[in-house]
Amino acid sequence: METNHPVKPEELSQQHPADIADTLQRLPVEEGLTLLQAMPAEPAGHALVELEYDYRAEVVASLAPQELVRLVQPLEHHETADLIAELEGRSREQIIQRLPDDVALPVRTLLDYPEDSAGGIMSDRFVTLSMDESVERSQERLRNSETFLSDDISYLYVVDAKKALKGIVSFRDLVFAAPGSKVSAIMRKQVTCLRLWDDQEEISRQFAHYHYLGLPVLDDQDRVVGVVRSSDVLEIAREEATEDMQLMVGLSGEERVLTSWKKSLPRRLPWLLVNLATAFAAAAVVGMYEGVIAQWTALAVFLPIIAGQGGNAGMQTLTVIIRDMALGEISPGDGRRALVKELILGIANGLAIGLVVGAVSYLWKGSALLGWIVFAAMVLNQLAAGLAGVLIPFTLKRLRVDPALASSIFLTTITDVAGFFFFLSLAALAMRWALPQ
């Protein structure tokens, strides 16, 4: 047993907050709470930020207001806002009122932006320079405000008298510049910016696409109000990109191995019931041909093969498309290209698999007719799988639904229904025309 000996708060405090969080979220919430309360605010507050979503929500809801206020004290405003955002309206107000005024005000502002917008993920800690100041004077001023600055600030933002962004200067630029030159002379004027309401998924795509280190966030009047850093986006990018894997099979997108079964059940069961409804559609197709199966039982043996091959091929197509959509690498016109490619692949795969499965069926059951039926059904089914694999995500996207949402459930419905229909209707036709009654 790994967790036999109790965790000591003094030892835990020495670790990196991300590692402290890892340890805590493997313990029952009550134990986690006790440990957090026994640690100094500095590591405990940062560890709280690093906890996984469900566990963190429980911890934040269970902490006494004065204890939560203690823990958020070493945090940046946007981290505090993220934690408080998990509370209901009244408890939220309780906490904010206990915060010092110079924290409560910015936290309130940050809470107004949607969680998944630039405003919701940005830090409001950044440094501005005035255009007309000299490099020397700027350096001096910075030296005196050192406490305000953290390690991960790479750029300084140059603003005019109305606080509107005019350019950026890196610390590197400051080091290299002649001390007497004006800030406006060394700043770079072409600056990529984010707007407060930009979507975080789009932001993470931009960071990955253009390899940004950090971008300023502007309000309606072009004033810098925050900054988004690549280190913050990295975690979002990993989570967003993998969320789709979960959505495809009917999961919340936020479930972890450590999520308790009580939380999982109400999230998973509804999608399993949706799947059940769609499975009945496939069953109904088989039901339509019960008479045929009654006369030719060998057909039943091939149902799992038809369903399995259609499902797997369709999932291949679907996954390629969902992944490219998640990575933001789909442009207008790519849908048609994808369709053409997948139809060709459907025919090619269908012919190859159909030949194998047709030959095996013939050898197994001794009926050449069955072999041909299986062959033809497989080609048609592979075509349907490619078609469904392309059309489902593009249709969901056009309906402004996440293209991954339950897509594997819809896909297997189509491949099952189409596959069984092709196979059993061909068999029914064959029995009527080719077999002696």
Place this chain on the structure above:
Amino acid sequence: METNHPVKPEELSQQHPADIADTLQRLPVEEGLTLLQAMPAEPAGHALVELEYDYRAEVVASLAPQELVRLVQPLEHHETADLIAELEGRSREQIIQRLPDDVALPVRTLLDYPEDSAGGIMSDRFVTLSMDESVERSQERLRNSETFLSDDISYLYVVDAKKALKGIVSFRDLVFAAPGSKVSAIMRKQVTCLRLWDDQEEISRQFAHYHYLGLPVLDDQDRVVGVVRSSDVLEIAREEATEDMQLMVGLSGEERVLTSWKKSLPRRLPWLLVNLATAFAAAAVVGMYEGVIAQWTALAVFLPIIAGQGGNAGMQTLTVIIRDMALGEISPGDGRRALVKELILGIANGLAIGLVVGAVSYLWKGSALLGWIVFAAMVLNQLAAGLAGVLIPFTLKRLRVDPALASSIFLTTITDVAGFFFFLSLAALAMRWALPQ
């Protein structure tokens, strides 16, 4: 039609290299080549680096040696090495020999490290300071070497006489330090480092976990030989994390919507044939009970429901685990926790779905016995799905295979085989004991 008017190289050159690459890889390779050759080396070289894997390999292989040498000229050494790595031994040597000596040597060194190691992804462009130098003297020296420095360098590495790493200084530190102080006095001594052979997946986990901006890479003698930046890791993190979605369903992990069908077919078809082999296992189970189905055809109608529910529930379990493994959030001991959780969920989901599907079967086919058989088979199948969803990825991991590899294919085999066996053997038993012959 979006691509009706030809793309002009002069206009293309003005865009960001990542956007140029986006345009190029939607054109046939010959057109892409012509455009690259018509553009100045500066944007064209950087665009070449940004092309997606398959397209880039084709372009690099088709470029004349002198043209490739022209295009890599504005690139960093590690980018040049990445491009050359795609060529065969002889063509590779041809290019390297045409490079200037001060480029050929470092490129050769970088080519020696595995592509997915710290050595394979690091940049060899970084700046060192001496411990005994003053801050003022360091700044002066840096000012004179400006051409060597790029924008995205945040840290300077402090080394001793043997070039071993002793600490780091940020540009910010340099700006704030008193000009007369020694570098050794302002440097931070606790530095997280990477080693040349560290795995890139592990590196991207560390960057996401600890929010690093950049980390130095050391050789055996603790000398700094390169630096890995968070902006480089971001793209790796997104690709690694989503690769698993592809591996699960039998894709290469590198397929894109734009990948041609000729490249896709030989990658997808083998896994479809593996799936076919496993589908025959499920078919064989049905075959064992052909006699039972012949007497009770209604059973065939329920096969798709059994298979569909087992497959979907198993995929939910599998996906939660694969995702946590991909994000590096599984610790020893989590396997047992996952097993307990999934078995509880299997029973709970099984009872809920079993009741619904049992009741519907009774109402549809008018047989209470059939209802009970479907109910019992569903509970057992959901348990088997949970069990398989946990055991498959942990077993693959223990076998040192990627836990995602073809896992959905193995999973549906188990849920199909187990589900059909439970359902049909229960039906066979019931027919023998409960139904009047």
